[in-house]
Amino acid sequence: MTSNTYYTAAQHGEFEVYELGDLVLEQGATLRGAQLAYTCYGKLNEQGDNAIVFPVMFSGTHSAMAPYVGEGLALDPSKYFIVIPNQLGGGLSSSPHNYAAPYQANYFPELTIGDDVRAQHQLLTHLGVTKLKLVTGWSMGAQQTYEWAVRYPDMVERAAPISGTAKTTPHCMLYVDVFCEALTSDPAWNNGRYDNSEDVEQGLRRMAHVFAMMGASQGLYNNALWQNVGFSSQQDFLKGLWENWFLPMDPNNLLCMAQKWRSGDVSLHTDGDLAAALGRISAKVFVISFEKDMFISPDDCLHEQQMIAGSELVSIPSAWGHFTMLGIAPEDFQMINDTLKKLLNTSV
Amino acid sequence: MTSNTYYTAAQHGEFEVYELGDLVLEQGATLRGAQLAYTCYGKLNEQGDNAIVFPVMFSGTHSAMAPYVGEGLALDPSKYFIVIPNQLGGGLSSSPHNYAAPYQANYFPELTIGDDVRAQHQLLTHLGVTKLKLVTGWSMGAQQTYEWAVRYPDMVERAAPISGTAKTTPHCMLYVDVFCEALTSDPAWNNGRYDNSEDVEQGLRRMAHVFAMMGASQGLYNNALWQNVGFSSQQDFLKGLWENWFLPMDPNNLLCMAQKWRSGDVSLHTDGDLAAALGRISAKVFVISFEKDMFISPDDCLHEQQMIAGSELVSIPSAWGHFTMLGIAPEDFQMINDTLKKLLNTSV
Structure with a gap:
């Protein structure tokens, strides 16, 4: 365990920590006393069905996604109970730099996108969530979004993977x-x-x-x-x-x-059959693609979107490429927000 | 001077060496006893006006471009006198690995695209060339093509820069x-x-x-x-x-x-005014762009092509991206060859 003042509330804003207990990972190791760092906005209703999950990207924390949450925005905490879970390995949840021997540092076990989503499901169940109005995320957040929609189809009503894939491409x-x-x-x-x-x-x-x-x-x-x-x-x-x-x-x-990103693949649920895995999705899906993205090309997004029944592809032309999501150009933020709002207003 | 069996005729086919003498470089150093390695195909006519120059790309030698030369192809040695000059620094011409102290290895002086083209001009003049039917080249060969057309407009009748720029872009x-x-x-x-x-x-x-x-x-x-x-x-x-x-x-x-590639800029001739530099070109120009190229985007090619009077843009859609030029897919080779043939058949 090494100290690093970057991975603190002082840098990223306050967050909650959920004790996952002993998390048995998909690759076999057990992460004993695993912790999941997260933030919440808004209130869960009685039925537990107004929740949104908004997982984070590579190298990011909840603070990177927080600008998309606010009254009047698509992710409106006056309407929804919004949870931003930090990645396992991301620095605020259990991670190489903060974990104890014998799994510390470079001995930290291999993780999968499925491990993140299982941990998040455990948290949400604990919080009383029964249905997700929406799962959305960017890049590695999109990988988690796909994993949610494939793994827990009965729980996910809408999904918007943003510039990320259900199965990491060879070029990626x-x-x-x-x-x-x-x-x-x-x-x-x-x-x-x-x-x-x-x-x-x-x-x-x-x-x-x-x-x-x-x-x-x-x-x-x-x-x-x-x-x-x-x-x-x-x-x-x-x-x-x-x-x-x-x-x-x-x-x-x-x-x-990075290793988790590289191995992302929802078709692990269906013996390698990606169409079958994506066929499990019952959510209404908007796939959001960035036209100038060199990490995830528009063709990559289209390829998967075409395998999802009733889905739609939304393409955003910004020169910011993969980093369009940062919303550095106000029109990019607006288009992403509008797309999420439209999806949330689509009845399912 | 270090030995490296890669930079030999055994690896790249036979080549000629032209003694440039003491080449004063644009950045100020003098390359004493400078040598320019090259190959020729076909015969120069009496008037010296049936020549083609086909400079090479980064890390390449004449052997990489040779497949584009042959009877029945655009670059037909039964019609044209075709010269493929190797780059200074490229390993067969004077280069860090083969040059003598005090300029050997990492002390080799900085080169410019202009140095290559001046050296090539010296060679061609020596050979009796008066006019160039065509200058064409790929990538760094395209940089040299632009430099030829801007520096020696009266000599260059046609030019086809292929997936390269007159001025290296910031992203590149x-x-x-x-x-x-x-x-x-x-x-x-x-x-x-x-x-x-x-x-x-x-x-x-x-x-x-x-x-x-x-x-x-x-x-x-x-x-x-x-x-x-x-x-x-x-x-x-x-x-x-x-x-x-x-x-x-x-x-x-x-x-x-790489340093020469990075600093490529024909606007050095016109106090940084790229449009003015490209405005000097009197050749008929076909700019060849590869649609999926991440080194040199189609927009980069279009940007410069629009500044060249009477020029045309030809776009090739191959999945091979920048390396479309290798002609690994037969249809790519065909499209490039056809484009060069069409340009050679265009009267000027």
Whole structure:
């Protein structure tokens, strides 16, 4: 267990911790005394059926998704009981950097998207939730969204996976490998046995550059659209946004999430038959795709959407590519919010 | 000067060497006793006006482009005198790995695309060439194509830059930085003072992965189109094509070319005014763009094509992305060849 002041309420806002007990993971290990960090907004009604789950992306916490929650927005806490669960391995829940021997640091067990969703289901059941009006999430949050809709079809009324896949694509696996190599090539990483995460600064900066290159479109850079959000040069944008994002994080946490991302696959429920897995979904689904996304191409989203009965594809053209979700351009935030609102207003 | 059996005629086919003498570089250094390696096909006519120049891409040699030359093809040696010049720094011409002290290895001077084109112009003048029916090249070859058309407008009748830019885009600079970091992060690189290039194997493999990720489209991987060309798995494709390509190369040569790629900019001729530089072109220009290219997006090609009077844009939709040029899919080769033939048949 190493200390890292980044993974605190001071950095991410207050959160609750649910004691999962001994969580038997899909890959076989048992995470004893596992903890799930989460935040809630709004009130659960008597029937327990006004809940929304909004899981988070790679390297993110509840705080990254919180801007989408607010009165008058789609995710309106005056109407819904909204839960943002943090990922296992994400730094606030049980994670490599905060877990005890013998499973600490690089010995933390392999996780699956299914482990996250099972843990979240345990929490929601404990809270009295019976139905989910909506599950939505971005990127790894979309992976969890698909997992929810496939694993608990009777509970999920609507689902909006945003720029993420039910089954990680081969190209996306290569992407994960490339950014992990950028990180682990730092000799200071030392097979995960660094003393302080800051020692791995060079690897974290390199990883940030890979994210920057793939995370926003060519047009974002070539038209210097970083100017619109207060950066003075491309160099300033790389440092001020991308390096600044990853530098305070724990490399083992990042690698744990990356491995989970890479292995995401709802077809594990159906002996590898993706169409059969997606065929289990009874929720009304809006698949939200970002046109300029290099992590998850529009074709990847379309491919899966076509296997989901009654689903719709919504395509958003922003130059921010995969990072359209951050809503840095107000029109992007608006389109995503409007899409979620429309889905919530669709009767099921 | 280090030995590397990769940079030999045994590996790349026979080639000629032109003695450039003392080449004063645009950045100020003098490359004394500079050599330009090249191959020729066909015969120069009496007037010296049936020549074609076909410069090569990053990490390539004349052998990579040779398949586009042949009787019945656009680049037909029974009609044209075709010269394929190797890049300075590319390993066969004067390069970090083969140059003498004090400019050897990582002390090799910075090159520009203009240096290549000036050296090529010196060669062609020596050979008696007066007019170029066509200049064409892919990627860094396209950079040289633009430089030819801007620098020597009276000599260049037609130009076909293929998936490359007249001015390197900011996103492409980031791409170059990312793959250079993948290479130089290897401690064995040792600031360019390795004993043998094979010592930098890990960095070369990592760099190959970055190229693989950005060089072909998501769809190439996600539809396992590597099966069409004899690979048994994605892993086999990464090793058999991409790692195999870069592993025998010299890291300092690659970094020398990368720096030249990054700094490519025809607007240096016109005080930074790109439209003015492209306005100097009198050649008939076909800009060839690859729709799924992540190095050079179709928008990047369009942006420059629109600044060239009388030019046309030809878009090729292959899943091979930037590496469409390799013609691994026969229809890609055919479309590129047909486009060059059409341009050669256009009167100017």
